[in-house]
C-alpha cells in the first residue's frame with residue numbers, strides 16, 4: 555500500500571482527492587490536513603498531494619522536501635522562476651521527487667498538446683479560459699502554461715510576431731500577455747473549468763476547446779501521478795509522459 559497525505563484536504567479539490575485515495579485499493583490515506591492542522595501524521599506518508607493556494611504551495615513543497623517526502627502538486631501559480639526554485643530545493647536536499655501539473659484532466663492535457671502542435675501553423679493565437687467565480691487566481695494555471703508552451707513552439711518554428719494593430723486600449727481589454735500570447739479570463743456563475751485556444755489565418759479559424767464539468771475529471775490523472783512520482787527523480791512538470799502524450 556502506498557501511503558498518501560493530502561494538503562488542502564477541506565478545499566474543493568482536496569475533498570475530491572481524499573475520496574479518490576480512500577476509494578483506491580492500492581492507496582492508504584494517512585493524513586488529510588488543511589490550514590493550521592497538525593502535520594504529525596503526514597510524516598508517515600510516501601506521497602503528499604497538494605491542492606492549496608499559490609501563496610502556500612512553495613512552503614508546503616519545501617516542508618515535504620525537508621521531510622524526505624515525494625509530492626504531487628496541482629496548486630497553481632507556477633512560473634518558470636518558481637519551477638527553478640523547486641529544482642534548487644531538490645538540489646539542496648536530494649531524496650524527494652516532485653511532480654507539478656497545471657491540469658490533471660486528460661481532456662485538458664490533450665487540449666494543451668494539440669494547441670501547442672497547431673500554433674506554429676497559424677498567424678494568430680489567443681487563449682480564453684472560463685471558470686467558476688470562486689477561483690482566486692487569473693489567468694488560470696492551465697491558461698498560463700498553455701500560453702508559454704504556444705510561445706515556445708512558435709519561437710522554435712521561427713513564427714513571426716502576431717498581427718495586432720491595437721494602439722488604443724482600455725486597461726486589460728486585450729487580456730494578459732504571457733510570453734506575447736494574449737490570455738482572456740472569464741469568471742461566470744454556472745461554469746466550472748473550460749478553455750479555448752483560438753487560432754486564425756486569413757479566411758480560416760481553428761478552435762481547440764476542453765471542458766471539465768466536475769472535479770472527478772482530475773482524479774485519474776492525480777492518482778496516476780501519485781503512483782508514478784516515486785519512480786521519477788527530481789522535478790517532473792505535467793503528466794504528458796505518464797500518459798504517453800508527446801513531451802511535457
Ligand SMILES: NC(=O)C1=CN([C@@H]2O[C@H](COP(=O)(O)OP(=O)(O)OC[C@H]3O[C@@H](n4cnc5c(N)ncnc54)[C@H](O)[C@@H]3O)[C@@H](O)[C@H]2O)C=CC1
Pocket residue numbers: 561562563564565566567568587588589590605606607608610614627628629630631655656657658659695772
Ligand atoms: N492541477 C489541476 O488539475 C487543478 C488545479 N486546481 C488548483 O488547485 C488549487 C486549489 O483549488 P480549490 O480546491 O478549488 O481551492 P479551495 O480554496 O477550495 O481549497 C484550498 C484549500 O487549501 C487550504 N490551505 C491553504 N493553505 C494551506 C496550507 N498551508 N496547508 C494546508 N492547507 C492549506 C485552504 O484552507 C483550503 O481548504 C488552486 O490553485 C486551483 O487552481 C484546481 C483544479 C484542478
Ligand SMILES: O=C(O)C1=N[C@H](C(=O)O)C[C@H](O)C1
Pocket residue numbers: 630656657685689690693694695696697746747748
Ligand atoms: O481553480 C480551478 O478550479 C482550476 N484550476 C486549475 C487552473 O488554474 O488551471 C485547473 C482547472 O482549470 C480548474
